[in-house]
Amino acid sequence: MNFLRRPAFLVGLVLVGAVAIAAIAAGWIAPFDPVKNNYRYRLGAPNDLYLLGTDRYGRDVLSRILFGAGVSLRIGLAVAVLSGLAGASIGLISGWWRPADAWLMRVMDGLMAFPGLLLAIALAATLGPSEATAIVALTVAYTPRTARVMRAAVLVARALDYVEAARAVGANTVRILAKHILPACAAPLAVQQTFVFAVAILAEAVLSFVGVGPPPPQPTLGSIIADGRDTLVEAPWIALAPGTVIAMLVLGLNLLGDTLRDALDPRMRGMLR
């Protein structure tokens, strides 16, 4: 499977890569300090000094987006990794040790009964707004889905002939899980976490938009949009530019996830060319 030949993969890679590189290099390429106010130049339209204009505080929107994208990517990645670890562990236990299954899955069902975003907002509001809080809240909200995916994969894998064979020759549980089950489940887990990455970026923007993300003046894509909401007509550039970046990131990650799923799903393999 050659990913690079797939246009969807290439587009996704370019979108996510461009934003990621810009965000990582923000400290060098941002033209201004993202939290520096200049009240004499509030709501300034884009010009050759402020390429994307200024906000209500007179802060440079481009600089804020560069730093804000970093925060969004950081939170998205952390949530994808942490909910991956937590979800994989719960799914593994649940799928392998059957007595634990009913208990763990009922807890997951309980968490899934709340819409993920609502749960995250409630958690973030309770814990107090910060970047760490956003990560914890979104991890709790997205772990159940990952756990379900992992559990299903484990249930399939444990019935595979080579797993049965390993058992028959007396391999211990740790060895079976590490050598046979985990590799068999890696593909669906990777696909799922790519989507969690995308959803978490979007969810972080929502948390920041409703005011329970990282506190001001730290820029995040969602908080920049929230700043621009009141002046959507008078200064559309404030909300439009970070909105575009979020769209790029989420679209890019979904394209990557889709390609990954197509490539890793054996039933889809014949359809790929």
Place this chain on the structure above:
Amino acid sequence: MLRRRSFTAGLVTAAALPLPAIAQGKKGGDVVVSQQAQPPTLDAQTTSAQATRNISLHMHETLFARDEAGDPKPDLAEGVDISADGLTYKFSLRKGVLFHNGKVMDSTDVKASLERYGKIGTSAFIMKPVAAIETPDANTVVVKLSQVYPGFIEGISSPRAPCAIMTAEDCAKPAGQGGSIGTGPFTLGEFKADSHALLKRFDKYVANPNYKARDGFAGRKTAYFDSVRFRFMPEGGARTAGLQTGELHVLEALDVPAAERLKSDKSIVAYTMMPWAFQTLMMNTNFGLTANVSIRRAIQAALDLEEIMAIATSGLFRLQPAWQHPNTGYFPGTEGLAKYTTQNKDRAKALLKEGGYKGEELVIVADNSFRNHLDTGTVAAEQLRAIGMNVKLSVMDWPTVLNARLRPEGWNLWPLGMGIEPYEGPYGVVGFFAGAAPVQIKPDPVIEQAQLQLTTSLKLADRQAAVKMFQDRVYDQAISIKCGDIGVIQATRSNVANYAPYRIPRMWDCWFA
């Protein structure tokens, strides 16, 4: 009884005279007013929410009400005779005033309303000095005080949480459930949570014959619109769009950038009110860094108030340091205040050193429900970081912040817009820093003394001196920061004739052209 001070209608008609000649109004039409928040209740006595006041002051009236300049004038009362010792207030009531249920208002209703306010009113403290309320006849109410309280008429005339006159039956209802029947020019049609409140013109309304025209919340009120619909719309952009399309006729507040944009729109009229509110930064003198007067003075010196105000108000502000509005009776002047309000970073750093600052955390609690609060907190945080302070800006929703700042510990600075208190006069402002629960948490002996003098002295000059004493103390000890005055823009469609901006969008004495 000696007539020491008499607030009578005869005296005040003169104040109503300078108003422009009254154009002939036209009855009819359904006007739609939009406001940001939904009222927590329509029980006027039991909340100080602006969202309730906007609506309830169309339905309810008070014995005395504030005029255009904010001074108390008789409304449901004909006047009051105050005894020389300041302990007896004899109110004569207007005759023949009708409640919305058709009942004639009499002294038992007034007595019951005042008593209810003393029990469950939001500013129940104004009834605390009341020893007895007597009703010698149907049109006379005598209030006897146990101690001198010169702010009594100011208190019962305040629109903050109005001491609304309700029927005696309605007064028996618990907090939050009374208040559907009043004497005002509009009567309650329908209240739908999260959507709207619909008021209908009360055709049997008995207007005050002692005036010629509308005058603040007092005066002669005439309802022209058939109905007034108050719509609750949290989004500023949606409200502006509604006004542009004509779906809404009146806005309690139009965002400043939107007002700039709509300047040339002939179908919209914007009315700027300055001052509308104080922007303040309250300090906790009981906790951590701000318990130290040198640190508080360092904060005072570090702040660039112009930057704070420009951002927090989108440019609609004035730098006015006094703790009362200019051109009001208790204005203490601004002499000698410049040294406190001018930014001086070097002095701020020196004061930090003097206060022994070693990088401890300064906590600012701000809410994200009101832009001016969040902006003030955010900008102040940056300015304090610039002199080397370790600032934590904690942003929460408004109810959480209100709760957090009541705690004696855990917060240092709290940005607050004070709208109705300075409008009320000195009592709400000085009282905010005094008494059982002062905003700065730790009672200040000089402010307590000022409060005592303000609330018990029968001489106006003494009370004015008390306000000056309060202001000097707040600046000298850096107990709180007054950043400046905020303005507000009310707006109507251009076909709403004879509208005049005020503390609420008044829908009497205006009509569709």
